Amino acid sequence: MLILLCKNSGAAAATQVRSITKRLLATAAADKTTTTTTKSSPAAEHFDIIIGGGGLVGTTLAAALAKNATLADKKVLLLEGAGPFKGFDVNAPYQNRVSAINRNSIELFKSIDAWQHIEAARCKPxxxxxxxxxxxxxxxxxxxxxxxxxxxxxxxxxLILDAVYARVRDSAPNVKVLNQARIECVGLPGAAGAPHSQVKLQDGRSYTCELLIGADGANSVVRKEMGVDVFSLNxxxxxxxxxxxxxxxxxxxxxxxxxxxxxxxxxxxxxxxxxxxxxxxxxxxxxxxxxxxxxxxxxxxxxxxxxxxxxxxxxxxxxxxxxxxxxxxxxxxxxxxxxxxxxxxxxxxxxxxxPLGFLHASSYVCNGAALVGDAAHRVHPLAGQGVNLGFGDVRILVDTLATGAYAGFKLGDTQHLIKYERKCLAKNVPIMVGVHGLHTxxxxxxxxxxxxxxxxxxxxxxxxxxxxxxxxxxxx
Ligand SMILES: Cc1cc2nc3c(=O)[nH]c(=O)nc-3n(C[C@H](O)[C@H](O)[C@H](O)COP(=O)(O)OP(=O)(O)OC[C@H]3O[C@@H](n4cnc5c(N)ncnc54)[C@H](O)[C@@H]3O)c2cc1C
CATH class of the missing domain: 3.30.9.10 (D-Amino Acid Oxidase, subunit A, domain 2)
Structure with missing residues (x-):
């Protein structure tokens, strides 16, 4: 049974924490009963890395981790709250959600063998x-x-999602994808003596990992549980x-x-x-x-x-x-x-x-967890930078984790994760300030x-x- 601490602020959050705690205690009591009767409770399945959120950034990250030679043996779990991805039909009318993708993001797609898939379908230079x-x-x-x-x-x-998802499905045996897997609660190492990061889904399933990556968008549950300050504007x-x-x-x-x-x-x-x-x-x-x-x-x-x-x-x-x-x-x-x-x-x-807004997390990492994409930062679409910044995070995070693993660091070690944060801040902050400045x-x-x-x-x-x-x- 996992003991998870849900940290939030404000009265609404406090009520939410009380209700979650109540539910967890009830589950704990139920588990205890089961334990007394059967004398065994199934341990939560353990992964090296859990990615919370299978949007554009989370799924690309899963494909990039699998493609990296140093990290290819890591056991990865990708949790997506929505139902299974229905795929992309190149003969269907154009979709209304599109992105202006820059050269660095295209290089990332090339490096994970997803670009051919996109080019062969349809994209407009x-x-x-x-x-x-x-x-x-x-x-x-x-x-x-x-x-x-x-x-x-x-x-x-x-189409981007289709291309990166195909890489995960066809070439990443170490990555397990779960749909309709909405994260309810997160526990981080050190909380209640837990040695690992812990995730509990709304349907009650629980998992543990060395490193939990929040790719769960602007309302990130992972970010809230990390307790980092957020600067946001509506x-x-x-x-x-x-x-x-x-x-x-x-x-x-x-x-x-x-x-x-x-x-x-x-x-x-x-x-x-x-x-x-x-x-x-x-x-x-x-x-x-x-x-x-x-x-x-x-x-x-x-x-x-x-x-x-x-x-x-x-x-x-x-x-x-x-x-x-x-x-x-x-x-x-x-x-x-x-x-x-x-x-x-x-x-x-x-x-x-x-809805349009601005958001920036004061920190992208803590012991056992890191943030990527809109979970860490959100900008106005006027410069077409939002998801490109997220793909930039993916490149830097995979490089940092690979270098750290090679040097013998644990995946969730803050001392090493902080290098990811520093590089991302240097890349993201000037662009975010510029885009917000233009909007103003x-x-x-x-x-x-x-x-x-x-x-x-x-x-x-x-x-x-x-x-x-x-x-x-x-x-x-
Ligand atoms: C109108 C508009 C136009 C834009 N145009 C551009 C552009 O041209 N170029 C550009 O670079 N950017 C653009 N952007 C920004 C871009 O769309 C976002 O930056 C990008 O979608 C963020 O991707 P993400 O994967 O980080 O987050 P999201 O797309 O929000 O994905 C998060 C994923 O996590 C899942 N999730 C959420 N909560 C949970 C949970 N508790 N448990 C499990 N799963 C969860 C969600 O279901 C979702 O799949 C635009 C944005 C808007 C609004």
Missing amino acids: VKQMQVWESNSDALIQFQHDNFASDVACIIEND YERMGLVATLDLNTEGDCDNSVAWQRFLPSGPIALLPLSDKQSSLVWSTTVPHAKQLLAMEPAQFVDALNEAFCRQYPRVDVVDKALQALNAFFGNSGAQHQRQYPPRVCGVQERSRATF LYSTEFSPVVLMRSLGLQLTQNFPPIKNLFMKSAMG
Whole structure:
């Protein structure tokens, strides 16, 4: 019988802890009865590593652990709260959840032999990107020729999951996957004298391990039980996604990603195919609800208007931009601006909304546990960085564990896990601060701020070294 301590804060949490403790005591009493009658109780099954959460990051981690030569003999358990993954049908319509995947993440997929699977199905390289203001003429454009590789690749989330899950299923005999396995409680080494990390599922099953990895998303149970502080913000914005039909003519290959900063938040079109793009429209909660409820034709009109509408202008900003462009010898940003293809339809039932927020755990590790992906950090999707940061965590964690195992460290040893945390913080914090800063900067129509951000955007556009620096860090 496992004795698990559930640490939470606040009155609600205290009630929850009391109720869980009550249930655990009841189970303990029941177990005790069984023990007295049968004189034996089944020990919890033990694993080297348990991954809590089989989303994009958790499943990729399982595949990467299995692929690593030093860790390939470790016994791994992947626990996913949802039912079995139904797979990906390449002939089905495009899905509404897609991600802009950067070069580092693609390298990770290649290293675990998942990339061929994705490429052979469908993914769309982004060759150009245009980001522009609604309160001024400021804009920035990135082309793939500047970087000798694509800006990013747009891939459906379920296709990524299909590719990494296939690696786990077909090439990872040491990884056991359990679906409908929702973690209720976690115990960490040292609590109540427990030598190992412990996991109890809602259905009563229990497991122990050397290292428990929380890949269970922004509401991570593992993180809560680790007792780390969390800095979080609710942006009070929703991200509305949808699959759109485009009115492209001639030989337009639709390989441009478009993003316009509107006063209510950014709206982005990510290319899927020659005739379709994926929408991510971040806006206020009431507006997102309105957009969800609109008739398809009305929704399409609202979308086309969002990309073209003239918003109130500030004279001083326009003049400052003209002066800046004249200094750089440009005849004005308007001359370079392109407009996205017109949207002519929205796929049935493809509209959905997701709450947007910011979250960062003060620590990613403790004795016997570590966090990856959204369990450790969550950002606004405006820069397409969220899951890329998570895949970066996977690369660093697998490397750290392999080096540690080779040097004789225990998998859950904090002394060694801390190296993972340090490297991740150095990688994640600057990007998270930058993305949050952009969100804040573009959430106002206050003239001095509009002036500052417009000049910043236009300076970056006109000064290739800064532009390349930005782009390289976004591309990974
Ligand atoms: C609108 C939108 C657009 C985005 N676009 C991009 C983009 O273009 N590029 C990019 O890099 N990122 C993007 N992101 C961010 C990206 O989607 C997330 O960062 C990513 O999905 C996080 O993956 P994860 O596996 O860490 O967490 P999750 O996707 O939240 O997965 C967690 C998993 O854990 C399981 N789980 C949860 N609790 C338990 C439990 N108690 N027991 C067992 N299992 C549990 C869940 O069922 C789930 O499968 C976007 C996000 C949004 C909202």
